[in-house]
Amino acid sequence: MTGFQPVIGLDLGGTKIDAALVGADGTILARHRVPTPAGEGSAAVLDAMASTVSAVLGQGGNANATAIGVAAAGVINPVTGMVTSATDTIRGWAGTALAAGLAARTGLPVACDNDVRAAAATELTRAEGADASLLYLAVGTGVGGAVAVAGxxxxxxxxxxxxxxxxxxxxxxxxxxxxxxxxxxxxxxxxxxxxxxxxxxxxxxxxxxxxxxxxxxxxxxxxxxxxxxxxxxxxxxxxxxxxxxxxxxxxxxxxxxxxxxxxxxxxxxxxxxxxxxxxxxxxxxxxAPRVGHDAAVLGAATLTRTLPLHTPSTTGVSR
Incomplete structure (x- = not known):
C-alpha cells in the first residue's frame, strides 16, 4: 500500500460500515464494524465513518495509517471525491463531498470509489499479466459491476x-x-x-x-x-x-x-x-476464495495507491 505504512480500507454500505487497518503486504491488522446511520443523513454517515477510523486505529496499537481508501455505495467520482448519484438507501447521499468530508474529519488523505469497482480491483491480480482485462458482475440487492482494461x-x-x-x-x-x-x-x-x-x-x-x-x-x-x-x-x-x-x-x-x-x-x-x-x-x-468477504476493504485500501488522494484541506488533491 502507501509506502511502508498501513492504510485504512473502509467499506460503506447501506447497513454497515466495515473498516480494516491494512498493512503494506495486504495483511489485515485490525478490524471494526458499525451500523450505517443511513436514515440520519450524509453528515451523520461521515461522522460514523470517522469514528470507525479512530476505532480501528486504536485496535492497531502503534500503527499509523497514511491514508484512507473508501469503497462506497452509489455512483462515486474518484477525481472529485463526490457522490454523483445514489438511491435513497442512504438519505441525502447524492451530492455528498465524500473525500473532502472524511479527510476534514480524520486529518488523513482520502481516496474513494464505488464499492463494486474497489472489490473488482482485488481480482486484477489473478488476471493474466499487467495488461489484463476483466469483467466483474456483482448481484445482490442490486446489480453492480466493473470493467478493467489494460490492468x-x-x-x-x-x-x-x-x-x-x-x-x-x-x-x-x-x-x-x-x-x-x-x-x-x-x-x-x-x-x-x-x-x-x-x-x-x-x-x-x-x-x-x-x-x-x-x-x-x-x-x-x-x-x-x-x-x-x-x-x-x-x-x-x-x-x-x-x-x-x-x-x-x-x-x-x-x-x-x-x-x-x-x-x-x-x-x-x-x-x-x-x-x-x-x-x-x-x-x-x-x-477469489483468498479474498472472500474482505474484497471490499482490501480493494478500498488499494485505492490509496491507484486513485487521487484528497487532502484534509478539503480542496487539495495529491498525486
Whole structure:
C-alpha cells in the first residue's frame, strides 16, 4: 500500500460500515464494524465513518495509517471525491463531498470509489499479466459491476463506468428500475427483482429471495422459473459485454449467485450461449476464495495507491 505504512480500507454500505487497518503486504491488522446511520443523513454517515477510523486505529496499537481508501455505495467520482448519484438507501447521499468530508474529519488523505469497482480491483491480480482485462458482475440487492482494461479499472465520466445493472435487458422490459428508468437488468436479475417476478407470477406479496430459493429447492416450478429467468438475463448481458470487450476473465460476485446450482448453471449457460467463437473457452469464475468477504476493504485500501488522494484541506488533491 502507501509506502511502508498501513492504510485504512473502509467499506460503506447501506447497513454497515466495515473498516480494516491494512498493512503494506495486504495483511489485515485490525478490524471494526458499525451500523450505517443511513436514515440520519450524509453528515451523520461521515461522522460514523470517522469514528470507525479512530476505532480501528486504536485496535492497531502503534500503527499509523497514511491514508484512507473508501469503497462506497452509489455512483462515486474518484477525481472529485463526490457522490454523483445514489438511491435513497442512504438519505441525502447524492451530492455528498465524500473525500473532502472524511479527510476534514480524520486529518488523513482520502481516496474513494464505488464499492463494486474497489472489490473488482482485488481480482486484477489473478488476471493474466499487467495488461489484463476483466469483467466483474456483482448481484445482490442490486446489480453492480466493473470493467478493467489494460490492468486498470475504468471509472468513466462522472464515475459511472461499470454500472452493469442499468444495461437494457429484454427480460426486464417494462419493469421499473431503482434508477427511475424501466427495462434495466437490475429489475429482473437482482435479488428483489427475482422475488418480485415470483410474486407477479403467483399473485403473492413479494418476499425475500431466500424464501423463493427455498421454494425452488422444494420443486416449486414458479420459483425455479423466476430464479432461472434472472440468471439468464444476467448471463446474456455478460456474454454480450464479453463480445464487446474481449476480457481475459469474467468474475461473478454477490449473494444471489450463491443461492445454489440452479442459478449458477442458468447464468453460465446463458453466458456461454452468447459468446462469439474466439471466446468459446471463456468461463465465469467466482470471486477469489483468498479474498472472500474482505474484497471490499482490501480493494478500498488499494485505492490509496491507484486513485487521487484528497487532502484534509478539503480542496487539495495529491498525486
Amino acid at each position: 486498470r479499472v475504468l471509472t468513466g465520466a462522472a464515475g459511472i463506468a461499470g454500472h452493469l445493472g442499468h444495461l437494457p435487458s429484454p427480460e426486464a422490459a417494462g419493469l421499473p428500475c431503482t434508477c427511475g428508468a424501466t427495462g434495466h437488468l437490475e429489475g429482473i436479475a437482482a435479488g428483489p427483482g427475482i422475488a418480485a417476478q415470483y410474486a407477479r407470477v403467483t399473485g403473492t406479496v413479494p418476499g425475500p429471495l431466500q424464501r423463493v430459493a427455498a421454494r425452488a429447492e422444494l420443486g416449486d416450478a414458479h420459483a425455479m422459473a423466476a430464479i432461472t429467468l434472472g440468471a439468464q438475463a444476467a448471463g446474456r448481458v455478460l456474454g454480450g459485454l464479453a463480445n464487446a470487450f474481449g476480457p481475459h476473465r469474467v468474475v461473478v460476485a454477490g449473494g444471489v449467485p450463491r443461492i445454489g446450482a440452479l442459478y449458477w448453471n442458468a447464468l453460465r449457460d446463458a453466458f456461454s450461449a452468447e459468446l462469439m467463437s474466439p471466446l468459446r473457452e471463456l468461463r465465469l469464475t467466482p470471486t
